[in-house]
Amino acid sequence: MSGISKALLSATLIVLLNGCTSLTSLYFYPQEVWIQTPANLGLEYEDVWLSAADGTGLHAWWIPAQGSTSHTNQVVLYLHGNAENISSHVRSVAWMPERGIDVLALDYRGFGASEGQAIMPGVLQDIEAAAAWIRQTYPDKELVVLGQSIGAALAVNFVAQAGERYQVQALVLEAPFAGFPDIARSALTGTWLGWIFVPATWLIPSDWDPQDKAAQIRIPTLMMHSKDDQVIPVQQGRKVFQNLAGERCWLDTSGPHIASYNDEYNRLISQKFIAKQSCEALGLTRPQSP
Template sequence: MAKSLVLLGLCLWLSGCAALLFHPMKKLVATPADAGVAYEDVWLADGDPRLHGWWLPAQGEARATVYFLHGNAENISTHMHSVLWLPEQGYNVFLLDYRGYGRSEGAPELPGVIEDVRRGYHWLRARGELPVVVLGQSIGGAVAGYAMATEADKPDALVLDAAVASFPRIAREVAQRQWLTWPFAGLAAALMPADYDLDAVIGQLAGVPQLYLHSPDDGVIPPGHTQTLYALAAEPKQRHSTHGPHIATFAFPAYRGVLLDFLETLALPVK
């Protein structure tokens, strides 16, 4: 009986590998106002499903807009602290929840989430002439990077923090972490969609300033993913090794400084 339950669990795990990419949470546990940051609700109703986000206006004259795409779990309310500091530095911020996350409608699946990223980007471009800097973390980096690499109207800069280079690759690596699933690592990789892998398209961002960040202490996405992406990326590009746990980068003032220096010296002046 126990053996049958284990086999059933493995079958369910393998059949649901693609679904394991996304772990949305509907409840918003906080807003930027709780941290003393002004914000506005944004609804993208130009397509299906309806998507929700937050607009954080820059304090004073805005230099650019940072378009923030979060990781695969929870929603913008639990990821917002990565970017709440940017308005004070003169940057607008737009945070978008993918379909099924937070107040956004629908259910997440990979092609749809990439389309959500594009919709948010087009909404930003339609707002005005300010430069748009796309910042993605973890799986948010993967979908943001893929959407921008395959977008005709490229962003003014791209920042990837612990981005996933390949979905089959991360599925294999996660399976290999547990003795029970290790023998099935190859099958887990085969069941994961490979049509939207960032490492296959990252070279299409030639001319777009790119910043790659990753901590060697990351226990979720191995730093090798960023090493691969950086090696494949065209110039201009920078890479910095950070520290701390997965996507905790901007909790450290030093790495906030790295981002600001990138924006002020490489990304924005070249446009």
């Protein structure tokens, strides 16, 4: 069992034993200390300080397009996974600025230098603050939201909730889970002890389940999920994909959880999708589907 899976299992047991009132201890594992900055990867960047609607102070990294490649008109709002902070996830998008794509990498409340405690729906306010900053600072840029793991689940919720407010043009999702109770059950069934607590997962709130929110997504969406994923099984992503209401394309990948961008082919497909915001632009005979 991976470290992430063990952490999720432990937190699931704790929450079920103490009552299902807090999603924070179940799904978010923040770390304040940065292990690196974009500068360590040879990238120029700026610290961006934001304020959520409830006054929570937030931190993000603005990593503008750089290098000799022509700058594009796209900006990616990057939503990372559930553990550590942007410093341990930034490599997933570090290739984008070098290909002309601007990136705003957000740390949710409680992560890195952001204040507060990560909990739903507060983190959705954080994403809204980041999207508002992009719209105010770069009103003519085409906004694409990219989320990995729980970041993908949050991206679906954010776009479903925001509608056309921030003019999000497209979504890129890697390894979303179908529902909060679903992923808890998945973690529990990986061990004999966990099976005892599976019935209690029906008490976990499902107000923000991505598989339900997906029906409100009408913008083009590229979804990728590794068939080898041991943290969030690919079947979870398929449930979300099948409910998307807009144009959708599926990219089969391989390797560990949220490691698709280790493969240059997946980078190229995503780069093309971000530029065109269309599945037809991927050069496939037809969009792949699970």
